[in-house]
Amino acid sequence: MTIKVGDKLPEVTFKVMKEGKPADLTVAELTAGKKVALFAVPGAFTPTCSARHLPGYKEHAADFRAKGVDTIACVSVNDVFVMNAWGKDQQVGEDVVMLADGNGAFAKAVGLEMDGSGFGMGSRSKRYAMIVEDGVVKQLNVEGPGEFKVSAADYMLGQL
Secondary structure (H helix, E strand, O other): OOOOOOEEEEOOOOEEEEEEEEEEHHHHHHHHHEEEEEEEEEEOOHHHHHHHHHHHHHHHHHHHHHHOOOOOEEEEOOHHHHHHHHHHHHHOOOOOOOEEEOOOHHHHHOOEEEEEEHHOEEEEEEEEEEEOOOOEEEEEEEOOOOOOOOOHHHHHHHHH
C-alpha cells in the first residue's frame, strides 16, 4: 500500500555519512519536531537526478528555509558511499541531507519502490517528493514513469 497524506512515515533507518564514517539516521531522528522536504530519486548520478532534481533543491534551499522547512533530504536506493560521493559531486554541503536507502527498506515501506531491472538497476525508488511535519506526510507528489514535474523543487515550493 502506498503512503498517503495524513499517514505517519514508517520507522526505517537510513545510512548517512557523519564525520567521514557511515552512521544510522532514523526517520524519527530526521523528522521529530521538524518540517522536512523529502524527495526521492531512482539513482544517484543518473541523468535527470543529477542535472535537474538534486540541483533544484540545492539551488532553492534558502527558499525552502524561508517557507519554514527545517531540513531538505534526498533519498535513493544506493549505498552510503555513493550518496556521499554524489552529494560532494553536486556540492550540496549542508543544504541537503543525503539519505542512503541501500536495501530499499524505506522505498518498500512507503510503497513507492519500482522495478528498474529493465535498465539494469534492480529494485529502486520511484521519483517523488513529500513535505513531512513531525513524521506525518502533509504533501505527496509521485511522478509517473519517466516524468519529472511534480517532485521538482520549484513545484514543491509552490505548494508550501
